[in-house]
Amino acid sequence: MKSISIHLILILVACLGVNAQKPILVTEDSLSFGKNVMPAVSVIIPEANYEKALKAWKKDLESGTKSKLVTENSEMSIFGARLKEINPDPVNVYSKMMNLDSIAKLTVAIELKKDLYVGRSAGEEGLTKFKNYVREFAKNQYIDVVKDQVDAEEKKLRDIQKELSSLEKDKTNLQKVIQSNNTDIVTEKGNIEVQNNEVARLSAEIVDQNKQLSSLEAGDAQNLKKDQIKDLEKMKKKALNSIESSQNKIDKANNEIDKANLEIPKNDRMQQDVMVKIERQQIVCQQFADKLKTIKAY
Numbered sequence: 001m002k003s004i005s006i007h008l009i010l011i012l013v014a015c016l017g018v019n020a021q022k023p024i025l026v027t028e029d030s031l032s033f034g035k036n037v038m039p040a041v042s043v044i045i046p047e048a049n050y051e052k053a054l055k056a057w058k059k060d061l062e063s064g065t066k067s068k069l070v071t072e073n074s075e076m077s078i079f080g081a082r083l084k085e086i087n088p089d090p091v092n093v094y095s096k097m098m099n100l101d102s103i104a105k106l107t108v109a110i111e112l113k114k115d116l117y118v119g120r121s122a123g124e125e126g127l128t129k130f131k132n133y134v135r136e137f138a139k140n141q142y143i144d145v146v147k148d149q150v151d152a153e154e155k156k157l158r159d160i161q162k163e164l165s166s167l168e169k170d171k172t173n174l175q176k177v178i179q180s181n182n183t184d185i186v187t188e189k190g191n192i193e194v195q196n197n198e199v200a201r202l203s204a205e206i207v208d209q210n211k212q213l214s215s216l217e218a219g220d221a222q223n224l225k226k227d228q229i230k231d232l233e234k235m236k237k238k239a240l241n242s243i244e245s246s247q248n249k250i251d252k253a254n255n256e257i258d259k260a261n262l263e264i265p266k267n268d269r270m271q272q273d274v275m276v277k278i279e280r281q282q283i284v285c286q287q288f289a290d291k292l293k294t295i296k297a298y
Contacts, residue, residue: 021146021291022046022103024138024298026131028120031109033075033094038109039119040094041127043134045141048104053141054097057106060137061093074098085133086126087112104141108134139298146292153288157281164274171267174260181253181260188246188253195239195246202236 024044031040045053057076058069064082076097080090092111097104110118110130118130209229216222 021294024135024142026135026138028127029107031094031096031107033077033096033109038094038111039117040107040109041118041130041134042105042107043138045104045106045138047102047145048099048141049145050097050099050104052144053104053106056141056144057095057097057137061095065090083110083133085136086110086118086129091118106134106138135298139295142295143292146288146295150285150288150292153281153285157278157285160274160277160281164271164278167267167271167274171264171271174264174267177260178257181257184253185250188249191246192243192250195243198239199236199243202232202239206232206236 024046026041026043029040029042031038061069061076061078061081061083064084065078065080067078067080069076069078074096076095077093079092081093082090083093087110089112093108094111095106095108097106108130112118118126120127206229209225209232213222213225213229216225
């Protein structure tokens with residue numbers, strides 16, 4: 001029986017697109033097992049995770065029976081396996097799985113009874129069931145691989161969407177900074193106006209009190225007037241300090257507004273870049289979703 005050339009398999013994989021679904025190739029083959037050569041069927045599992053596929057194959061063969069899969073020098077055998085898809089009675093299964101980088105090749109021989117193997121000589125119907133069985137196994141493995149790819153690409157999309165969300169939140173915060181600082185500026189300007197009026201009033205009052213002081217003779221009245229003038233000067237100084245504080249707050253607010261106004265256009269450009277990334281990743285996600293859908297329809 002004609003076997004698939006490993007070289008041809010690798011060429012086939014290389015020629016196909018990295019993200020495109022690849023065919024599941026099932027062919028009649030032969031299996032060298034110990035000193036025996038048995039009629040067999042081979043299947044190519046595209047993009048296979050070899051370890052997972054091997055584990056799944058073991059689980060599939062051991063399902064429904066107490067028999068255990070025996071592995072020796074990459075040769076796997078199980079006696080009394082129950083493969084109802086192929087035969088109602090228990091069968092012996094001999095197999096090998098080869099890891100060929102991004103694909104796996106599974107070669108299987110099924111012994112119905114002593115030296116009678118499922119194959120063309122044993123009947124077309126049984127051979128067809130055999131091929132369908134290994135094709136379905138390979139298909140399920142391929143589906144699992146592509147599901148992982150879909151999940152990975154969707155996670156990338158979610159991460160990029162989170163990045164956009166973060167930028168949108170940053171822009172909102174920048175706009176709030178501008179709004180809050182503009183409110184503070186209005187408040188502090190109002191305070192400056194009030195305090196300037198207070199300074200003007202106190203200055204006039206101090207001048208008037210000094211005039212009155214100059215007409216007083218030394219004594220209690222003069223000392224009282226001096227104390228009044230000191231209190232007025234303290235109040236004036238407090239008002240001037242308030243004006244200075246408000247001006248400092250205004251300057252700080254204007255600086256924060258200027259920074260925010262510079263950051264917003266940068267943020268807008270970054271959002272545009274991220275939105276382009278999202279559109280591209282959405283296309284990639286759709287490609288992988290279509291790939292999965294196509295494989296499920298095999």
